Amino acid sequence: MQAWIFLITAIGLEVSGTTCLKLAEGFTRFWPSILIFVFYALSFVSLTFCVKQMEISIAYAVWSGLGTFLIAIIGFAYFKEPMPVVKLLSLFLIVAGVIGVNLSGAAE
Numbered sequence: 001m002q003a004w005i006f007l008i009t010a011i012g013l014e015v016s017g018t019t020c021l022k023l024a025e026g027f028t029r030f031w032p033s034i035l036i037f038v039f040y041a042l043s044f045v046s047l048t049f050c051v052k053q054m055e056i057s058i059a060y061a062v063w064s065g066l067g068t069f070l071i072a073i074i075g076f077a078y079f080k081e082p083m084p085v086v087k088l089l090s091l092f093l094i095v096a097g098v099i100g101v102n103l104s105g106a107a108e
Helices: 001-023 030-051 054-076 086-107
Strands: none
Touching: 001 030, 001 054, 030 054, 054 086
16 A cells, blocks of 8 residues: 555656746746756655555556556646546557556456
8 A cells, every 4th residue: 555655646746846947937847947957856766655556567557557647637627737538548548558567467
């Protein structure tokens, strides 16, 4: 259970760092630029603690897949990026892949 807490924390921090990438506007805004490095560093620390207790294949699939999904939703909702049907379906395929990786790890 503790590994999942570290993983969810790592995902939240990574999504925050990636959001700051957009807010930094090419490193022209000071605080979002600094926060990129803070959030990414903390995300990797949390992910490192996670993989001490969880298979790295599962941890990384969840971390990258759900991070990608959440960033796409933030891009659509907050930054007014387009969400065509193909992008939406592709995001759900990513989620399906993450679920598949988790199920295959649980079967052992």
